[in-house]
Amino acid sequence: MSGERRIVAFCCRECAYAAADTSANARTALPPSVRLVLVPCTGRVGPLHLLRALADGADGVMVAGCLLGQCHYREGNFNAVDRVAFVRRLLESVGVEPERCRMFTMSAGEPPRFVAAVREMDRVIAALPPLPRSGDTAPAAGTTDAAVAGMGVA
Amino acid sequence: MPLTHRGREILRRVPGGHLRGTPAVGCEIVRHEELCVGCGTCARVCPSGASRRGGSFDVAQLLDAPEGSRRGELGAALRVLMRHPPEGPIEVPERVTVYRTIVHDAEICLGCGACARSCPAGAVEARPPRTDVAQASGRDQDT
Ligand code: SF4
Ligand code: SF4
Numbered sequence: 001m002s003g004e005r006r007i008v009a010f011c012c013r014e015c016a017y018a019a020a021d022t023s024a025n026a027r028t029a030l031p032p033s034v035r036l037v038l039v040p041c042t043g044r045v046g047p048l049h050l051l052r053a054l055a056d057g058a059d060g061v062m063v064a065g066c067l068l069g070q071c072h073y074r075e076g077n078f079n080a081v082d083r084v085a086f087v088r089r090l091l092e093s094v095g096v097e098p099e100r101c102r103m104f105t106m107s108a109g110e111p112p113r114f115v116a117a118v119r120e121m122d123r124v125i126a127a128l129p130p131l132p133r134s135g136d137t138a139p140a141a142g143t144t145d146a147a148v149a150g151m152g153v154a
Numbered sequence: 155m156p157l158t159h160r161g162r163e164i165l166r167r168v169p170g171g172h173l174r175g176t177p178a179v180g181c182e183i184v185r186h187e188e189l190c191v192g193c194g195t196c197a198r199v200c201p202s203g204a205s206r207r208g209g210s211f212d213v214a215q216l217l218d219a220p221e222g223s224r225r226g227e228l229g230a231a232l233r234v235l236m237r238h239p240p241e242g243p244i245e246v247p248e249r250v251t252v253y254r255t256i257v258h259d260a261e262i263c264l265g266c267g268a269c270a271r272s273c274p275a276g277a278v279e280a281r282p283p284r285t286d287v288a289q290a291s292g293r294d295q296d297t
Contacts, residue, residue: 051232051235083249091235096236
């Protein structure tokens with residue numbers, strides 16, 4: 001079951017990814033569900049990255065950046081915080097649990113905090129029901145589409 | 155329609171306004187929300203404040219956006235995930251600049267067409283002034 005879960009973590013190169021690296025060197029086990037994506041700064045992560053990851057199979061997405069005020073590019077992480085908030089509102093408005101998208105902050109020297117963040121995310125996602133996608137039930141979605149199209153014609 | 159002094163002043167500040175002359179004023183502005191990318195250029199060039207960036211965003215706009223556009227891609231991802239149609243507009247956090255609805259207030263719009271000329275997405279249409287007005291201005295010039 002836990003092998004089925006997939007969490008995509010967008011990690012800032014300056015802090016979260018460095019923290020992940022250190023924790024890996026110390027052989028700290030991360031939940032098997034997590035997939036790390038290296039980004040130069042969390043300010044690079046936009047709504048499309050987060051939403052597309054969810055649409056393409058992730059059960060949760062997390063953005064891990066520097067402590068607020070300590071972004072190496074000044075304020076990339078503030079942008080990320082607001083974009084994550086925006087995506088959460090988007091998800092909520094279409095009936096998807098906003099908990100599936102979350103922002104964490106840490107410094108490069110805090111590998112335990114990174115590990116705790118990933119475990120926390122894994123725990124939250126594990127408690128949620130599986131995320132249904134319209135592609136999962138292709139025939140059903142097809143018939144709904146056809147029905148909608150039919151209504152449009154009539 | 156002859157311009158007042160204030161009208162000429164405003165037109166001078168409008169990008170391209172001095173090139174196109176007076177007939178641009180008095181246009182009827184028609185917005186095509188499905189094409190709008192929310193860049194806010196129209197709000198920036200608007201001399202009267204009739205086009206403004208709103209604080210909320212209508213999620214349904216993403217679903218209507220043309221395929222292949224950035225908003226369209228976001229809409230496609232949302233369509234895969236959504237369990238019910240969007241529940242009306244959402245509030246946009248401060249630093250998110252592009253996913254905003256542009257509010258156009260026809261009451262104070264000058265019809266200068268600056269928004270239409272500057273829109274990179276072709277989302278604003280400036281329909282020329284009604285012909286009777288155009289004819290009236292033509293008569294003015296004759297005499
Ligand atoms: S036509 Fe109206 S909305 Fe557009 S720039 Fe001019 S005053 Fe503003
Ligand atoms: S300039 Fe065009 S695309 Fe940009 S916000 Fe205005 S209407 Fe939308």
